[in-house]
Amino acid sequence: MIKTPVQLRFHDMDMLGHMYNGQYTHIFDIGKSDFIQTALKTDFDWHDGIGFVNVSTTNNYYSQIKFGTNIEIQTTAEKIGTKSLTLLHKMVDVNSGEVKADSLCVLVCFDFRNQKSIAIPNPWREAVEKEISLK
Amino acid sequence: MIKTPVQLRFHDMDMLGHMYNGQYTHIFDIGKSDFIQTALKTDFDWHDGIGFVNVSTTNNYYSQIKFGTNIEIQTTAEKIGTKSLTLLHKMVDVNSGEVKADSLCVLVCFDFRNQKSIAIPNPWREAVEKEISLK
Amino acid sequence: MIKTPVQLRFHDMDMLGHMYNGQYTHIFDIGKSDFIQTALKTDFDWHDGIGFVNVSTTNNYYSQIKFGTNIEIQTTAEKIGTKSLTLLHKMVDVNSGEVKADSLCVLVCFDFRNQKSIAIPNPWREAVEKEISLK
Amino acid sequence: MIKTPVQLRFHDMDMLGHMYNGQYTHIFDIGKSDFIQTALKTDFDWHDGIGFVNVSTTNNYYSQIKFGTNIEIQTTAEKIGTKSLTLLHKMVDVNSGEVKADSLCVLVCFDFRNQKSIAIPNPWREAVEKEISLK
Numbered sequence: 001m002i003k004t005p006v007q008l009r010f011h012d013m014d015m016l017g018h019m020y021n022g023q024y025t026h027i028f029d030i031g032k033s034d035f036i037q038t039a040l041k042t043d044f045d046w047h048d049g050i051g052f053v054n055v056s057t058t059n060n061y062y063s064q065i066k067f068g069t070n071i072e073i074q075t076t077a078e079k080i081g082t083k084s085l086t087l088l089h090k091m092v093d094v095n096s097g098e099v100k101a102d103s104l105c106v107l108v109c110f111d112f113r114n115q116k117s118i119a120i121p122n123p124w125r126e127a128v129e130k131e132i133s134l135k
Numbered sequence: 136m137i138k139t140p141v142q143l144r145f146h147d148m149d150m151l152g153h154m155y156n157g158q159y160t161h162i163f164d165i166g167k168s169d170f171i172q173t174a175l176k177t178d179f180d181w182h183d184g185i186g187f188v189n190v191s192t193t194n195n196y197y198s199q200i201k202f203g204t205n206i207e208i209q210t211t212a213e214k215i216g217t218k219s220l221t222l223l224h225k226m227v228d229v230n231s232g233e234v235k236a237d238s239l240c241v242l243v244c245f246d247f248r249n250q251k252s253i254a255i256p257n258p259w260r261e262a263v264e265k266e267i268s269l270k
Numbered sequence: 271m272i273k274t275p276v277q278l279r280f281h282d283m284d285m286l287g288h289m290y291n292g293q294y295t296h297i298f299d300i301g302k303s304d305f306i307q308t309a310l311k312t313d314f315d316w317h318d319g320i321g322f323v324n325v326s327t328t329n330n331y332y333s334q335i336k337f338g339t340n341i342e343i344q345t346t347a348e349k350i351g352t353k354s355l356t357l358l359h360k361m362v363d364v365n366s367g368e369v370k371a372d373s374l375c376v377l378v379c380f381d382f383r384n385q386k387s388i389a390i391p392n393p394w395r396e397a398v399e400k401e402i403s404l405k
Numbered sequence: 406m407i408k409t410p411v412q413l414r415f416h417d418m419d420m421l422g423h424m425y426n427g428q429y430t431h432i433f434d435i436g437k438s439d440f441i442q443t444a445l446k447t448d449f450d451w452h453d454g455i456g457f458v459n460v461s462t463t464n465n466y467y468s469q470i471k472f473g474t475n476i477e478i479q480t481t482a483e484k485i486g487t488k489s490l491t492l493l494h495k496m497v498d499v500n501s502g503e504v505k506a507d508s509l510c511v512l513v514c515f516d517f518r519n520q521k522s523i524a525i526p527n528p529w530r531e532a533v534e535k536e537i538s539l540k
Contacts, residue, residue, distance in 0.1 A: 024160075203313070327463070
């Protein structure tokens with residue numbers, strides 16, 4: 001599991017005074033960025049033209065989040081297929097331990113030059129399998 | 136079905152040159168705002184302190200969206216319970232008719248003053264039932 | 271002058287119930303995108319690797335904007351130099367004609383491949399000079 | 406001077422691979438939030454209905470910012486009037502010390518209930534004067 005502290009921004013909140021539903025995916029993505037950099041040891045320039053694209057996201061919102069809450073994202077790798085990878089992100093109130101929301105994401109490995117999905121390269125596969133075994 | 140044209144913004148796109156996954160919910164929400172104003176004939180000030188909160192969102196992304204694509208959101212009411220309402224949003228390329236992404240959202244009626252879920256008021260229930268029958 | 275209608279989004283507003291100060295530049299940018307596409311007849315892929323970058327922005331906020339206000343951006347070209355271009359955007363309440371905010375932006379022509387500022391190409395210069403004469 | 410570390414997000418960047426000009430104000434605002442909480446020892450619920458609104462922002466962008474840059478905002482109070490307060494935010498590359506951008510903001514004290522500007526309350530005035538003397 002990879003734990004990523006989150007710096008909330010004033011504008012993550014909306015007119016109702018709680019986190020805007022559209023911002024949840026932005027904030028889960030802070031965990032996804034960290035997972036990709038930390039576990040896969042790669043970066044977002046996808047300099048070889050190979051990376052991941054999201055194919056689905058399922059978010060559950062359990063409890064409102066106010067500005068000032070101390071939040072972290074806890075990311076685990078759940079499953080790996082030939083071309084796809086499933087991550088689970090939990091948005092956790094660090095002080096209480098409460099899971100405020102979670103997000104199940106399916107990513108597909110993508111060749112941006114040829115614009116098609118491809119098999120996950122072996123070094124990334126091994127890194128993900130290690131994360132799955134550790135979760 | 137309620138059709139809502141979308142004005143894409145430059146920053147809906149990301150470093151990879153396509154719509155950022157986090158922006159999809161922002162853009163589906165343009166359809167949700169329109170549904171709430173058009174079908175429910177209410178506004179977002181929730182002046183009686185009663186409104187809707189999202190409890191879950193399931194987004195599927197079928198095909199990349201580039202800046203300049205002519206997009207609309209097509210929203211249908213799928214289901215209504217005592218307290219909850221399920222909407223389906225489709226993000227459609229107006230020129231080709233292709234569904235680029237969709238989003239199934241469960242909303243719960245909420246009393247912001249007392250901070251608890253409540254039964255959907257009758258006028259809203261009737262409006263949603265009418266939308267369900269029309270879809 | 272180029273007039274660009276704006277589709278406001280729920281999340282352009284903040285916890286105080288009015289447009290978030292950080293969103294103003296996002297929304298002025300809708301006018302800037304339109305100016306670049308309409309007056310300069312170019313696009314944002316900057317396929318030749320030549321485009322504009324912002325070097326400064328001066329925004330004045332005269333009056334709060336609420337969700338539901340009918341807004342347009344009115345863009346005029348104010349000045350052109352060898353490498354730079356100054357645009358003025360006004361955020362106008364279409365119903366009342368009131369200028370709610372304005373933004374003076376200095377853009378510099380930039381060669382993204384060689385990562386340096388360059389002289390504005392002649393076709394763009396002529397298009398901007400035409401806009402200056404029309405303002 | 407108040408120094409605020411910034412957690413950059415993937416989507417602070419745009420299609421050109423650098424920080425989107427519209428995001429600068431969002432990020433300077435992280436410094437502004439910190440200043441208000443740290444120096445003024447108040448919060449954003451503005452529970453007495455008294456707070457600050459932005460009346461102008463002047464941003465200068467000196468050098469592009471890439472994803473992964475270690476950024477902090479350095480905020481100083483520059484000036485205080487009866488009703489207004491001027492802050493200067495610098496966006497600094499922590500590793501090199503380079504000032505990548507800065508922002509001069511004029512804020513006005515505002516009574517949200519009566520919707521009018523008011524004199525800055527004494528405890529806030531004293532806190533700001535202390536910050537001005539320390540800058």
